[in-house]
Amino acid sequence: MLSVKRFARGFTLIELMIVVAVMAVLAALAYNSYGNYTFRARRADGREMLMRVAAAEERFFTNFNTYSASITNAAAAGGLGFTAATSEKGYYTIGAPVLGAGGATYQLAAAPQNVQTADACGSLTLTDTGVKGQTGSNTANGSCW
Helix, strand or coil, rough: CCCCCCCCCCHHHHHHHHHHHHHHHHHHHHHHHHHHHHHHHHHHHHHHHHHHHHHHHHHHHHCCCCCCCCCCCCCCCCHHHCCCCCCCCCCCEEEECCCEECCCCCEEEEEEEEEHHHHHCCEEECCCCCEEEEECCCCCCCCCC
16 A cells, blocks of 8 residues: 655744744834824824914013013914914914013923823923933933924
8 A cells, every 4th residue: 555645734833933023023023113193193293383482472572572472362362363272283283472571581391291291202392592301311212302
């Protein structure tokens, strides 16, 4: 009688588990990098709002020779006239400008909101002289500004 040899086809369970483990490690690295990228991308929302408020402050200073302490009041009432102190996408809220030297200087701060609160940069700041800063780490997740 002739013996028939059968060759195994396919993958063993061990080979499949190795592939699954490698894919899990790659996915974990990719997810972490993606999370850091989303924080950096949402920071643009806060930076843009700070720059818009700073430009409005400079226009206000041109007209009234002092900076405004209010973002949302109308210009006639001593404010900048913004409808809300929240950035366009809602990731940052601009606090009332901190005035100094009798209204001749200001400092703006954009506090992170919602999912952005976990960002390592913390609040973004901007002064009347253009000095940009943050309350958290500037190197934990790319440059804050």
